[in-house]
Structures are given as C-alpha cells and as structure tokens.
Amino acid sequence: MAELKTPVKGISRRSFLKTTAAVAGTAAVAGTTTVALAANDGTADVDEHEVVCVCGCNCQGNCSMVATVREGKMVNIRSNENLPYPSYERICMRGFSHANRMYDFNRVLYPMKRKTWSLEEPHVENRGTDEWERLSWDEAIQLVADTLTYNTENYGVRSNCVLVSAGNSFAAYGGLIAGLGFANAFGFQGLDVCLDYGDLVGIGEVTGSGWDFNQRNMAGDYRYAKTILIWDTNPPNSQPHSWHFCMEAKDAGANLVVIDPTYTIAAQQATKWVPIKPGTDPALGMAMLNAIIDNEWYDLDFMREKTCAPLLVREDNGHFLRATDFDEAGPAELPEYPFFGTLLLQGVKAGKVPTLEETAHYVVWDADKNAWGLINEVANPAMEGSFEVNGVKVTTAWSLFKEHMAACTPEWAEGITEVPADTIVELARMYAQDAPSTIYAGYHLYDNCEEMGMTWACLAALTGNIGKRGASIGHLGKSKPTINMAGLAFPAGLSGLNDELPWLHLPEVLETGKLKGEDFPVRLLYNIGANPVGSYAAQKKTIEEVLPQIPCIVTNDMEFSETCEYSDIVLPCAHYFEYDWIQASSHTPFLYMANKVADPIGEAKEDVEIFRAIAERMDNEAAKAFYAKSNEEMMRMVVDTEKGEPLGINLDNLKEKGVLADRDENWIHWEEQRWPTLSGRLEFYVENPGARIDIGKPIDKEFYHMPTYHTPFEAYDESEQHDKYPLYHYCERTRWHLHTQYNHAPVLRELDPEPYLRMNPVDAEARGIVEGDYVEAYNDRGHCVCKAKFDMGVRPGMVSSPKGWHRGAYVAGSYQELTCDHLNVLHMNTSFDDTLVEVRKYEGEVK
Ligand code: SF4
Incomplete structure (x- = not known):
C-alpha cells in the first residue's frame, strides 16, 4: 500500500539555508539523526574503523581518501597518504564535506x-x-x-x-x-x-581525437613546462588537485599566464594576468598564430615531419591529394571530422593511429625534383607553393594556412579583445620560444568555442608544443588504456x-x-x-x-x-561511499578500488x-x-583485461592494494608524435569538417577548414540584444560546488552561505546599487534575484554568477534562467556564457 509522503515538504525557497546553518558542523542524517564529526576521545566503547575510498564526483580529481566509520556511520574523511605517487595526494573542501553530503537532509530515501x-x-x-x-x-x-x-x-x-x-x-x-x-x-x-564539448571538437579536429576530453599529458607533467597558459579556466576552484603542479612550475621559474576576463584566484597567483573581453578569446589565439608566423617563431622541422603542412590541398574539393585519387574510382569518400564520436568510452576506436604504410598515399611536392611524390619517399617536400598534379591544382596546407591567418594581426585582435597588440605579440613569443609550453584549457562556453579549441591545437601544431615533456593542450589526460x-x-x-x-x-x-x-x-x-x-x-x-x-x-x-x-x-x-565500485577516470595515473564505507541510507x-x-x-x-x-x-x-594483466592490473590485486598505478606520474600523451587523424599528422587544415552529431542540418564546410573568427551568438557589443541587455553574464566555477552537487553541506554553506552576483562598482553605482543590496538580473529568458557583491576584479560591463546553486537558494528565479540555449549545429555545445543581461535593484521582499 502506498503511503503519502512529501519528503522535502517544508524546505521552501531559501529556507534550506537556515536549515543548514542550524546543523552547521554536523552531518544531518536525512530525517532525524545527526552524527558528530568530533574525534572519538577513546573513552567511549564504540566500533570505529577506517576504509579506503575515492571521491567519485566528476571534477575527476579522484582523490583517494580514508573514511572513519563509527558505529556504522561515516564521521570523518582525510586524504590517503599511501599512494604510488605521493604528488597526487590531495583533497579539497568538497571532499572534506562528504560526511555532510552522505547524510544530507536532501538525500532521497525511498522510491x-x-x-x-x-x-x-x-x-x-x-x-x-x-x-x-x-x-x-x-x-x-x-x-x-x-x-x-x-x-x-x-x-x-x-x-x-x-x-x-x-x-x-x-x-x-x-x-x-x-x-x-x-x-x-x-x-x-x-x-x-x-x-563542455565545444572546444574539444576544435582540438579534436586537429589532433584526430574527436570530441574526446582525454587530450593532454598527465597533470604531473605540468611541472616541466616553461610556459603555461591557463585559458578559460580557474583550476584552484575547478580542479584543485592539478593546480599545485602549475604552482610548482611557477616556483621553478615558468611563465604562468592566466587569460580570463575576471581576476580569478588563478590570476592572483599567476606571473601575468591577461584580462580579455568576454567571448573574444579565439581572436586572441588567432592573432598569436599570426605573430608566430610573422616572426617565424614556428618550428618548421616539426611541421614538416609531424603536421599536414607539406600536404597538398586540392583546389577543386578542398581535400588532401592522395595518389589513390588517380585510381579509376577517383577520390575516396572521406569521413567527417571529428569522426570518433563517443571515443572516450569506446576505447579501442579512440587509439587508432595510422601506420606510416597506411598513410603512404598522401602526395607532396618534391622541392628537389620539382615534381610530385609520395609523402614517405620525398626527403625535401616543398612547404609552400601552388602546383599542378595530373591536371589537379593544389597548394600546400602551410601556404593556405599562412594566407588564411594573414589578416588576423595583433592590431585586428586588439580591436576585438581589448588586449593590447604588444601583449599579444609577447604572449605568442613566450608560448613559442619559452618552451616547452602547455595550454591548460578550460571550457570556452560561447558559440565560437569550436574555433577556440582549433586555435589552441594550431598553436601547438605550429610550435611543436605537443607530445613532449612539458608540452600539451587540452583538459584531461588520456582515459585508461588497460580497462574495458x-x-x-x-x-x-x-x-x-x-x-x-x-x-x-x-x-x-x-x-x-x-x-x-x-x-x-x-x-x-x-x-x-x-x-x-x-x-x-x-x-x-x-x-x-x-x-x-x-x-x-x-x-x-x-x-x-x-x-x-x-x-x-x-x-x-x-552515495558512492555506500557500495563497492571502481574509479578510473583520466586525471590521475591510478586505478582505484572504491570500497563501501557504510550501508546506504534509507532504501x-x-x-x-x-x-x-x-x-x-x-x-x-x-x-x-x-x-x-x-x-x-x-x-x-x-x-581483468589482456592489456592490464602484464602490468599486474586485475581486480584481485586492486582489492588488495586499493590503488594501482597504471602509468608514469608525468605521462606524455602522443609521445610517439603520431596522431589518430587520417594522415597520422596534426591537421591544422581540416579537409572535411562535420557536425559533432548528425541531426540532418548542414554546416558551412568552407568556414571550418581553418580557425576563423566569428562573434559569440548573443554576447557581443553589436548584437541585437545589447541595447536592451548591456551586461555580459558569466558563470564562474566555485570551490564550493561541483555542478549542482554539494549544495547543502553545512560546512560548505558556512563558508559560502548564499548565491550572489559579482559586479564592478562602476556598473553598480550607475544603477543605484550599493554593496549588499539584493538585485535582479534579467533578460528575455528569465531572471534571478540575489545579493550584489562588488568586485573590482570583474570587468566593467560584465557580471558573474557562481555556478551550481539550486533554484531554491535564490530569492526568485535562478542564474540558469538567464543562460543561453542556442544550438550551434557544428559543435552542439551549450554556450552558457554567451549571455547578456541587465541588472536593477530589487525592491521586493526578501524572506
Ligand atoms: S571534489 Fe575535491 S576531493 Fe573530490 S575529487 Fe575533486 S578535488 Fe578531490
């Protein structure tokens, strides 16, 4: 017989803030019980033991932890000091709050x-x-x-x-x-x-990795970089487990540059902060490419051997010329990039790097013989020039790229990004010459995100900053090759x-x-x-x-x-501490046995x-x-796989040891310097671009061959919305939330009690807003009401909302009512930051 229940009835909008404050310092078991987090003083006769477990949220730090269990309840957590590589021993405030989260009043208890x-x-x-x-x-x-x-x-x-x-x-x-x-x-x-797929699509087109997250070296390798560009991300908040490797690089003398419209925690700790106009980052990257070309800071040997630079591009169809094009059947049909789709999870498909033999049919121009030849047989391919092969007009990919980027001068980019031209040139020099260089990429959440990723990959391709110690691009290290x-x-x-x-x-x-x-x-x-x-x-x-x-x-x-x-x-x-499972995501060089800590609560x-x-x-x-x-x-x-067995990786061993290393702590991705593109080379010219997912809508292939700047969808000065909604709205990742998780943990809410809107005092004063006022941010999609927080680190003309707060925490609406759901048919990524709003003082009642 069904029983009538309203399990969270009474927890109304914002009232949970009061609830969490009332139980601060304790973990509230949903319903009635509370568990004190204080250490056992040894006087009570209690059953207490420790269990090795893993943080299972998808910041993907996979921090290994030791939970203290008292009388069947998890009461405390600390980091696990027994790891194969101690440099990965970390835990953050979210991790410390797990005792709160497990016994949160908001847990669902029964069907x-x-x-x-x-x-x-x-x-x-x-x-x-x-x-x-x-x-x-x-x-x-x-x-x-x-x-x-x-x-x-x-x-x-x-x-x-x-x-x-x-x-x-x-x-x-x-x-x-x-x-x-x-x-x-x-x-x-x-x-x-x-x-989070948009810029991955762009990186994946050049590297052949598709829209895979797993593109960069292992985080430990960051220590060996001489220049690190922190771009569109704030790792001290979003990935605290990786940030210390960047700080180690800085301590060793590296340039640690943060490119971000706001003065983030990362920016505060960097050697240089580049405040940029929101949404314009691809223009900065393209101008850096222009400066690298103009000053000949590129690595011509790397480009000749490892990239598509010498490959010949057909004038008639835009594809690379292959000797097989002259077979009776003519040019073969090509797959569209990014063509590996769900490779993150399909493992086997992801690693397909073609052999030299498999790519022997690519045609280049032999500069010594002044005739065409096959890529593996020509010692000195022409890097630039236009030619005719068997009646087909062709140009080298490098010539096309140089011509394409010629207009993207630093002065052009200064007008778009508001980053001074000489700063852009210095960034380009630093990246190309103070190498090895790493781009710690975040998520460029604008409609032009695909070209952002493509630009990052092109910077690496032109300078050889990839597949080497201290040199990589992207978001996460490669997913686990040994497991199924x-x-x-x-x-x-x-x-x-x-x-x-x-x-x-x-x-x-x-x-x-x-x-x-x-x-x-x-x-x-x-x-x-x-x-x-x-x-x-x-x-x-x-x-x-x-x-x-x-x-x-x-x-x-x-x-x-x-x-x-x-x-x-x-x-x-x-909760992931309530059953046995296995953790193996790509941020660390480990596999983990995630042991059950305590019985599930409720049902x-x-x-x-x-x-x-x-x-x-x-x-x-x-x-x-x-x-x-x-x-x-x-x-x-x-x-238990064939690949894992030679390394001693199997479930029995994992259960016994708890944590197993599956690779070097500073592992280098693509160290063999061959990539899973059709040519095995970095293809900064994309011959057959396609949509991330085929929904039957065409894309403009001509536009996507090489990085080409286009404005964000909504958030730019000339957009139709701008007169009505003149403020750029940005969503910042905080250290207190992970997406919409960790909303109620009392220890976190003590430190970060309610949502706010960060704004520059200049914008606030122009609207008659004083610090601490409740304000309403609004646009055609919706509104949200919360406290205003003044911050000189937010550019005038923009406001910033912390991500992850539940609707109920706002006085009205939610920051997610404001965000933009435009569908871009190429990358199909949500352009959360591609949003304009206006803000006014809230005159209503705040309960
Ligand atoms: S949320 Fe914190 S504790 Fe959990 S994996 Fe990420 S960094 Fe580690």
Missing part, C-alpha cells in the same frame, strides 16, 4: 511517485506542486518497467530517452558508465548532454548510443515530432545522475516548455535535485542494482543476459 501521475493520465501540469507518495521498490520497478514496455510497444524503443550524467558517480564501474550501459542494453535513445569501460557502457552485441539526440535539439524534436525527417515521439525521459533542470541553460524554458511535452520523467538520484522536483518517479540512489540502491531489477521485468533477453552478471562479474569484466 516515490508524484501523486497525480499515471501512465494513462500523467497530469504533467502538476509537476513541481504535486504531493509525493512513497512506493515500495517492487511497485516502483514495476511501474518503470511497465512504462518502458508500453512506450516500446506503442511508440518504438527510442521513444524512451535516457540522459546520463555524473551526479551519482563518475566511475569506471557504477554511476555514469552504468547508465550508458542501461541505455545501450535496451537500445533506448541516448540524449547527448551538450556540455566499453564492456559496461556498451554491452557486447547490444545497440549503441552512436545515434545520439543532442539535448539542445530536443525542443525542436518535441515541437515537430521529427528527428532527421523521421517521426520521433518522445514519451519518457529517464535521468540517470542527471539534473537538466538545475544544470542546463534556459531553465524557465526547460520547466515551462520542454518537460511538459514529455508524459513521463523518471530520475535516479541520491539528492532531491531540481529535476527530481519536476519528475514523476524518483528512485533513490546510493537507496546503486544504479546497477536498479537497472538489474528493471531488466528482470522487461521482455528483452539480451538485456536480461547482460544483467544476469553479478556486480563482481561486471567489475571483473571492466578490470
């Missing part, structure tokens, strides 16, 4: 259904206001299985859409990967999150997520009922550790226009997120257990067979 929802009559209009009724696990699983089955039979299996993210855990076994496996096992439609993540994420023989539906395209699909011209009904949205209401742009539109078009929303989460609030069925997930279950129970109720033999494996068998499938 729930919205009272007026049913498969037959979903009453979507009641979402957000309905009461909740408690279900048994048996009732909940049957309801979900029945809905999935009904949709499959009546609308097709892909009417069940699955959105997977890292809210429950970012892991090799468990959480996010398990969610992908669930979608694949049944062949449900995967939804692409459209987060694909085994869990893409169950063998079952369907894949290759044909993904981008979240940003979902509104159009719902509106038209079509995807790529075909009928496409969306009947169910299953969020697995995903919080699209809280984390995605244009929140008001999501709540009021997108979600109401979907009859059923199911969410697996450990916390009662904003998305849970707008769901119909909520299933409680275990929470780990994701895999939930999927296994659903599979038992579904008519899908292949999925049933996959989920017939025990957790132990699944973990063995991931860890």
